[in-house]
Amino acid sequence: xxxxxxxxxxxxxxxxxxxxxxxxxxxxxxxxxxxxxxxxxxxxxxxxxxxxxxxxxxxxxxxxxxxxxxxxxxxxxxxxxxxxxxxxxxxxxxxxxxxxxxxxxxxxxxxxxxxxxxxxxxxxxxxxxxxx
Amino acid sequence: xxxxxxxxxxxxxxxxxxxxxxxxxxxxxxxxxxxxxxxxxxxxxxxxxxxxxxxxxxxxxxxxxxxxxxxxxxxxxxxxxxxxxxxxxxxxxxxxxxxxxxxxxxxxxxxxxxxxxxxxxxxxxxxxxxxxxxxxxxxxxxxxxxxxxxxxxxxxxxxxxxxxxxxxxxxxxxxxxxxxxxxxxxxxxxxxxxxxxxxxxxxxxxxxxxxxxxxxxxxxxxxxxxxxxxxxxxxxxxxxxxxxxxxxxxxxxxxxxxxxxxxxxxxxxxxxxxxxxxxxxxxxxxxxxxxxxxxxxxxxxxxxxxxxxxxxxxxxxxxxxxxxxxxxxxxxxxxxxxxxxxxxxxxxxxxxxxxxxxxxxxxxxxxxxxxxxxxxxxxxxxxxxxxxxxxxxxxxxxxxxxxxxxxxxxxxxxxxxxxxxxxxxxxxxxxxxxxxxxxxxxxxxxxxxxxxxxxxxxxxxxxxxxxxxxxxxxxxxxxxxxxxxxxxxxxxxxxxxxxxxxxxxxxxxxxxxxxxxxxxxxxxxxxxxxxxxxxxxxxxxxxxxxxxxxxxxxxxxxxxx
Numbered sequence: 001x002x003x004x005x006x007x008x009x010x011x012x013x014x015x016x017x018x019x020x021x022x023x024x025x026x027x028x029x030x031x032x033x034x035x036x037x038x039x040x041x042x043x044x045x046x047x048x049x050x051x052x053x054x055x056x057x058x059x060x061x062x063x064x065x066x067x068x069x070x071x072x073x074x075x076x077x078x079x080x081x082x083x084x085x086x087x088x089x090x091x092x093x094x095x096x097x098x099x100x101x102x103x104x105x106x107x108x109x110x111x112x113x114x115x116x117x118x119x120x121x122x123x124x125x126x127x128x129x130x131x132x
Numbered sequence: 133x134x135x136x137x138x139x140x141x142x143x144x145x146x147x148x149x150x151x152x153x154x155x156x157x158x159x160x161x162x163x164x165x166x167x168x169x170x171x172x173x174x175x176x177x178x179x180x181x182x183x184x185x186x187x188x189x190x191x192x193x194x195x196x197x198x199x200x201x202x203x204x205x206x207x208x209x210x211x212x213x214x215x216x217x218x219x220x221x222x223x224x225x226x227x228x229x230x231x232x233x234x235x236x237x238x239x240x241x242x243x244x245x246x247x248x249x250x251x252x253x254x255x256x257x258x259x260x261x262x263x264x265x266x267x268x269x270x271x272x273x274x275x276x277x278x279x280x281x282x283x284x285x286x287x288x289x290x291x292x293x294x295x296x297x298x299x300x301x302x303x304x305x306x307x308x309x310x311x312x313x314x315x316x317x318x319x320x321x322x323x324x325x326x327x328x329x330x331x332x333x334x335x336x337x338x339x340x341x342x343x344x345x346x347x348x349x350x351x352x353x354x355x356x357x358x359x360x361x362x363x364x365x366x367x368x369x370x371x372x373x374x375x376x377x378x379x380x381x382x383x384x385x386x387x388x389x390x391x392x393x394x395x396x397x398x399x400x401x402x403x404x405x406x407x408x409x410x411x412x413x414x415x416x417x418x419x420x421x422x423x424x425x426x427x428x429x430x431x432x433x434x435x436x437x438x439x440x441x442x443x444x445x446x447x448x449x450x451x452x453x454x455x456x457x458x459x460x461x462x463x464x465x466x467x468x469x470x471x472x473x474x475x476x477x478x479x480x481x482x483x484x485x486x487x488x489x490x491x492x493x494x495x496x497x498x499x500x501x502x503x504x505x506x507x508x509x510x511x512x513x514x515x516x517x518x519x520x521x522x523x524x525x526x527x528x529x530x531x532x533x534x535x536x537x538x539x540x541x542x543x544x545x546x547x548x549x550x551x552x553x554x555x556x557x558x559x560x561x562x563x564x565x566x567x568x569x570x571x572x573x574x575x576x577x578x579x580x581x582x583x584x585x586x587x588x589x590x591x592x593x594x595x596x597x598x599x600x601x602x603x604x605x606x607x608x609x610x611x612x613x614x615x616x617x618x619x620x621x622x623x624x625x626x627x628x629x630x631x632x633x634x635x636x637x638x639x640x641x642x643x644x645x646x647x648x649x650x651x652x653x654x655x656x657x658x659x660x661x662x663x664x665x666x667x668x669x670x671x672x673x674x675x676x677x678x679x680x681x682x683x684x685x686x687x688x689x690x691x692x693x
Binding site: 012013014015016017018019022023025026027035037039040041042064065066069070093095096112113114116117118 | 251252254255257263264265266267270271341342343344382383384470473474475507508509510583586587590594600602603604613617620689690692693
């Protein structure tokens with residue numbers, strides 16, 4: 001049996017909404033993944049914690065609109081530290097036009113409002129299987 | 133009881149007849165769903181009859197508008213005498229821009245201001261703090277100092293228009309509300325002329341919109357009570373707290389939890405003010421509430437009515453006030469943001485209209501209708517105007533204001549109101565047994581309850597049990613967005629420049645003196661708003677105030693997951 005998938009979940013910057021991130025965190029935990037929920041953080045902390053916790057994924061959440069400034073920064077810092085095997089996924093309120101921009105910056109997948117939990121769980125499981 | 137709606141004989145006859153009807157109807161008709169229940173899980177029968185009101189007593193349980201237990205409304209004439217306030221939430225970018233939006237809404241017939249602040253302001257950070265650059269101006273207007281407050285209300289008659297400050301968290305409220313009062317002073321408007329509301333709810337800080345480094349529950353609660361005490365003494369027309377059930381609900385609560393958590397909070401604040409030496413009637417008439425209008429139409433109406441009845445009972449039992457206004461549950465409603473969809477956003481106009489209708493049928497004092505684009509961005513001028521017009525149409529075209537509590541007496545609604553009240557009472561007992569709301573927050577019980585309810589809600593959407601048009605049914609593949617999105621005006625640069633200028637120009641010895649006095653006040657248990665309403669005139673910033681508080685009180689890590 002393969003090791004449990006580890007995922008660090010953080011809310012970006014000052015964003016106020018925890019509902020989505022907590023609901024997703026519970027779903028991932030129920031699906032057997034190990035979730036390290038770290039609350040509101042800035043990119044440098046997120047990357048540092050991801051290293052410490054040796055995670056496979058970073059899940060970023062934001063509904064405040066700060067995603068184009070902070071999510072790419074997380075990816076840049078991961079690259080700087082040569083740990084770009086860690087995949088970054090994003091969930092929250094994003095204007096449709098921003099999805100392409102996030103992906104261009106290296107976000108592996110963007111889950112907008114209304115995304116079924118199942119879809120997120122399946123996506124992560126599939127990514128891990130494929131990279132094994 | 134002579135005031136019972138029907139006598140026992142009549143009830144028995146109706147019971148027999150309705151059983152016969154049921155047997156007949158269900159022998160040859162099927163229902164579409166296995167189970168019928170409200171959004172918060174109250175089971176619903178196919179039909180309600182006078183039998184469901186058999187234990188009711190009209191004078192005791194319903195009474196008349198403007199009289200206890202206020203189920204039918206807090207004012208005797210309700211909307212025949214006075215319409216609800218059309219209070220549309222607005223705030224984005226720098227105060228220069230939001231000031232224009234306020235004026236636009238007032239020119240278009242809004243009857244109150246509802247100002248929301250950006251994420252850094254709500255959390256007590258200055259715009260030039262390195263941790264907040266990506267959030268300045270987002271979700272609300274940025275306020276760093278009294279200078280921003282001056283700009284925000286420039287040209288707005290604050291002695292005439294009532295102003296709601298959505299300060300959310302006590303750590304924000306303690307300085308932002310002080311800046312509002314100080315700015316009024318600078319404009320020559322005496323405090324006793326100011327009418328308005330501040331949110332100032334400690335649950336917002338510690339359980340609902342948790343920020344990095346929040347003050348511990350006891351401290352946040354104290355800050356909230358400091359503002360209540362200050363207004364009780366000096367600002368008699370101000371509602372110093374607006375218990376924010378709306379936000380509890382947005383975070384995931386059920387309808388009965390929304391009401392119970394608010395009332396538990398109001399009880400705790402009342403106990404604290406009494407402990408500080410105030411008579412219940414000196415502050416309780418100014419405690420106000422902020423509720424959600426969610427999808428389940430009848431459940432929401434039942435919720436508003438049940439809230440009024442149980443609040444009246446609880447305040448009477450616990451505090452025996454003499455002023456009837458201390459028993460009145462007065463509330464503002466916002467249509468549920470969480471019910472809006474990013475998919476097919478124009479559908480949100482229909483949703484918000486139903487939500488607003490429930491608020492008005494439930495006797496709200498003031499309403500905000502969400503704009504159709506709020507699942508995607510801050511409202512544009514067009515979407516805000518459409519939301520305001522939705523209220524105006526409801527008020528002037530539909531005729532729903534013509535009689536008080538038009539659904540009172542409905543077998544279904546009265547039955548649901550009673551069950552809602554029972555459920556709220558049950559949760560309140562649980563919180564009492566824990567030692568009150570502050571304890572319930574400290575031990576993470578509130579967080580657990582809300583996140584469990586949020587998870588269950590999501591599960592019901594995903595199973596298809598709860599249909600959401602455009603999300604799990606009636607979807608459009610590859611939808612092209614039919615609306616223009618809001619784009620945020622330049623904010624960070626403007627705010628930073630103002631801060632730099634203020635820090636250079638102010639009397640730094642004086643501002644330091646204010647902060648030192650504040651730190652001492654924290655330790656000595658002084659009322660901090662008393663210090664700050666004068667203090668902020670020395671241009672101490674919001675971030676400096678909250679840093680000072682956190683240095684003395686420390687920070688708390690809420691047990692969220």
